[in-house]
Each structure stands twice: as C-alpha cells, then as structure tokens.
Amino acid sequence: MPELPEVEVSRLGIAPHLEQQTITQVKIWQPRLRWPISNDVLQLAGEQVTAVKRRAKYLLLESRLGTLIIHLGMSGKLHVVPTDSEKQKHDHFALELASGLSLRLNDARRFGAVLWQGIDEVHEALSKLGPEPLTDEFTGLRLYELSRGKTAPVKSFIMDNAVVVGVGNIYANEALFATGIDPRRAAGKISKARYLELGEAIKVILAKAITQGGTTLKDFLSADGKPGYFKQELQVYGRTGEPCVQCLQPIRAIRIGQRNSFYCPRCQK
DNA sequence: ATGTTGACCTGTAAGC
DNA sequence: TGCTTACAGGTCAACA
Secondary structure (H helix, E strand, O other): OOOHHHHHHHHHHHHHHHOOOEEEEEEEOOOEOOOEOOHHHHHHOOOEOOEEEEEOOEEEEEOOOEEEEEEOOOOEEEEEEEOOOOOOOOEEEEEEEOOOEEEEEEEOOOOOEEEEEEOOOOOHHHHOOOOOOOOOOOOHHHHHHHHOOOOOEHHHHHOOOOOOOOOOHHHHHHHHHHOOOOOOOEHHHOOHHHHHHHHHHHHHHHHHHHHOOOEOOOOOEOOOOOEOEHHHHOOOOOOEOOEOOOOOOEEEEEEEOOEEEEEOOOOOO
16 A cells, blocks of 8 residues: 555654653554564553654654554555544554554555564664655665666666665656656666656655655545545556556556556657 | 565455 | 456565
C-alpha cells in the first residue's frame, strides 16, 4: 500500500495522537509479520512517545528507552481508535495510550514489520539506506554518478533503496514519464542532463503526493480515515490503454523486475 | 559485483 | 454461482 508519501501521510495523521503520550499497554496479537515482533517492544509500556519520525518507508516512534520501528509492507495500515473498540481482522499490534486511544497496525498480507531499536543503536534495516529524496543529500547528480556502468533498467535503479529511498512502483513510473525517460533503458546509459531532471521530478512528485494526502489505489486511508487524492494526478500508473495525457498514444504496460510498469511509447525514449 | 528471480501472505478481481 | 488464476503499494535471500 504505501510508498513514501503514504507513509508520511500516516505519520502526520498519527503524530498528534502519540507525541508526549504515555503508552499504557503494548499488545502483540500476531507476532508473525515479516520478522517476528520481539518482546523487546513490551518495555514501551509506561513510557512516553517523545517523537514520531520517518526514515524511508519506516515510521519511528521514539522513546527514552529506544525506538519502535514500523514498516507497513504492501498492505499495512495504521489506525488511531478508541482503546475499547473491537479488534479488527488482521489487527496484529497495538499501543494503548493514556488518552484512551490506541494505535493499531492492520496488515492483511503481513509483509510489514514491527522492530525494536535500542538507544544508541542503528537497526540493520535502517543502516544501508540511501538518502531521503526530499533532502539536499539526494540530487540528480547522485543518480548520474551511481548509475555509471549499470545495465539494470533505470526504473529498477531508482527503486533501489541504496540509491534513494521511498521511490516505489507508482512514483517511479510517474517520475520517468514526467522526464520522458523509457523505464527499460539501462541506468548507465542515461545522460547527466536527464538525471538532473529526473532527480527534480522525483522531489516534486513525492512532495506533491504528500500534500494531496498520498495515493489511494484500493484502500489506503490516512490514520484519521481520509483517502489520498494523488490518484487523480497519476499520468501513467494504472492507465494501460488509456490515452497519454500529452500525445494521446495508448499507455503501455510491461513487466520490469517483476513489477508492472507503465509508459507512453511516444513520449518516453 | 551486478542483475534477476522467487519468496513471504492474504484479498480481490478477472476469466472460465 | 462457483472454481482457478493472476496480481497487488515492498523487500530480502538466493541464484546465475
């Protein structure tokens, strides 16, 4: 479900309910997610959430004792609900708060994760990540330099978390359309000038998606239940056979690295 | 080393 | 109305 904008929208939705709140109880209903939920997370009971941050597609709930790391995988969702409300199917984990509200993780496919990072540790899930796309550490120049000699498709390249984090299947397709780059092209054979444009396009598209509340494809809702409106902005993703917004050619779908990929055969070279 | 593929798991939609 | 198949927002391990 979530790429970086959806995770950020989730963060913005839950943060006001969590920050400075005391956790009264930690509930592990289903520990078998992508990795088992460690009992280390139980020490959060009685602790205060000092900040709610994000790194890549990971949410970071900080406390005096350490950081709870949440990843939503493909289908994970966070809800803030009254603690006495009924547990839903696929609710796996919850933090109960002194306010009477609870944060619940619901994830049908269980590709998500709940991890514990002790104070002064860096969890290995976070240790090999590239820069955040919306910071100055990420530039088109970086894309250009890292891509030299690579033969993998440019779409796979920009989805590589060691190159830049947070660019998933939707926004990779959109950024390549915005810059007129054929997603199949070898990453190493694209010019510096085009990478400079691509870097900017990634920033602009992700930032806009965040302001629109993310992309709701099937069922993404922010923690307060609102859908995202970026779907209306999608130029190629999911538009197989529909006319290109620029040239009216039908949008094509192909498979790149096992992922559905959409492009305009006329506008993208 | 780099690139590609399968695997994890469940729900939903499409096809027969 | 079934039943079967393919696919879905992500990431990692294993392989060539």
